[in-house]
Amino acid sequence: MSDFSNPIFHDETKAREWLETRIWPNGPVCPHCGVIDEATLMTGKSHRPGLYQCNACRKPFTVTVGTLYERSKIPLHKWLAATHLMMASKKGMSALEVGRLLGFSRKTAWFVCHRIRESLRETNLTPMGGEGKFVEADETFIGGKEKNKHVGRRDKRKIGGMGKEPVFSLVERGGKVRSQHVANVSAKTLRPIMVEQINKASAVMTDDAGQYRHMGKDFARHEVVNHGILEYVRGEAHTNTIEGYFSILKRGITGTYHHVSAAHLKRYLAEFDFRYNERESLGISDAQRMEKSVQGIVGKRMTYRRID
Ligand SMILES: [Zn+2]
Known part of the structure; x- marks a missing residue:
């Protein structure tokens, strides 16, 4: 400080x-x-x-x-x-x-x-990535009871109603992250987001979860890492960037905020996305990050008077 x-x-x-x-x-x-x-x-x-x-x-x-x-x-x-x-x-x-x-x-x-x-x-939701760019897509779950934190990927999809909230993020390698609180992580929910928010010329990297199958035709390239057989990196094919981001997000949310209600999760995601996108490793100082954030107060008057 x-x-x-x-x-x-x-x-x-x-x-x-x-x-x-x-x-x-x-x-x-x-x-x-x-x-x-x-x-x-x-x-x-x-x-x-x-x-x-x-x-x-x-x-x-x-x-x-x-x-x-x-x-x-x-x-x-x-x-x-x-x-x-x-x-x-x-x-x-x-x-x-x-x-x-x-x-x-x-x-x-x-x-x-x-x-x-x-x-x-x-507020700028122009598609991420582009020719020669890599975009990683993955989902994670925030919150919930401790005993539910170690369930397998397949079970995770069913337990949104148990207090774990699904979050879907896209990150461009060397660039920005964009996260959203989604209703579930089915292909029906995630695919339209990917098609709308990722430039078609991008190389898209995901794991082998079922919801990402058949994405190949939507993008120039789609590489899958097979987490099921413990494969994590195969040349350019990996999702390490997005997993790194998820670990910052989860440590931050559970360590600092302890409990985040589903109704407000999108605001915390905006906060963590913003700090990542204006991160120190891109040469951005605390003061510059703060200045940039203040630009966002314009035109965003809250539509409700009280939020408690
Ligand atoms: Zn006037």
Whole structure:
């Protein structure tokens, strides 16, 4: 947490100014009419700090209108501080811990962390991979009782209803991961996701589970590793990248969050995917990751007012 001393995490004005330069690199944008850099900062004592009036439509606005922070009573510097804490910790940080560090109630901390996760949700779903690129696809199961954690692959498919939630992920080697909480791991569920989200020119790598059979015609190449006979790597054919990701995801979720409800699993997946996609080994610093995450607050106003 080396840069936690940054004033943007402790001072409301500094936080707002920082946010304005990130959200409005070309000057204030009116959220009502879309006009750029045609607004007047209202300086009178009766105005809230950071209030602008649009010179075109005359309506007032601040930098948080239309963002996940809109109408929040939580000071901006605390939003930024919470984001920093979540982005700088490798395995995630529990709401309890974030709350303790920033002086939030349990309920507020939970709310803030979920909103931040929402800002991390990837909205660009253009197909992954391409010519000469490798995309690995695999499923895993999150949560559930300890005694169910060591069941065989065949049984796993049946036990979604026992508290283990199926997660399906795609990862491009050397690139990004994309995870989704799925209803089940049947071919009927997974194939449309693969066809839609993987570029047809890619080489697709899976294990030998039944749901991946007959995928060959959908992609330039489909290689299968036969986990059934303990084969894990055959030249370029392996799923080690996705399995490495799953181990980070599972260690993080069980170690930090202990229990993740099915209703919120997609938000945790967004958080882990985001941190992986903006990872240190790609040369991305904690500060850069945090800046990138803040871009995601725009246009993602929660559709519900309360999430508890
Ligand atoms: Zn306007």
